[in-house]
Amino acid sequence: MNGMRQVQVPADLCQALERRFGGQFGSLDQLVTFVLGELAREDVAQMDAAEEGMIEQRLRDLGYM
Numbered sequence: 583m584n585g586m587r588q589v590q591v592p593a594d595l596c597q598a599l600e601r602r603f604g605g606q607f608g609s610l611d612q613l614v615t616f617v618l619g620e621l622a623r624e625d626v627a628q629m630d631a632a633e634e635g636m637i638e639q640r641l642r643d644l645g646y647m
Contacts, residue, residue, distance in 0.1 A: 589614070591614070596610055599613060
């Protein structure tokens with residue numbers, strides 16, 4: 583086995599992604615690998631939690647919460 587797995591993605595979504603990001607990535611496989619890698623990074627989740635805290639604080643400061 584080569585360490586790769588197959589994932590099924592709807593054809594219309596693939597076409598939309600290729601139109602939008604085709605010039606930035608060599609292939610749809612590279613785009614999907616990049617996006618999933620970014621989502622899997624632990625520091626992204628921590629950053630999102632920190633950003634959420636900042637937004638909540640701003641809303642409190644403005645009297646919305």
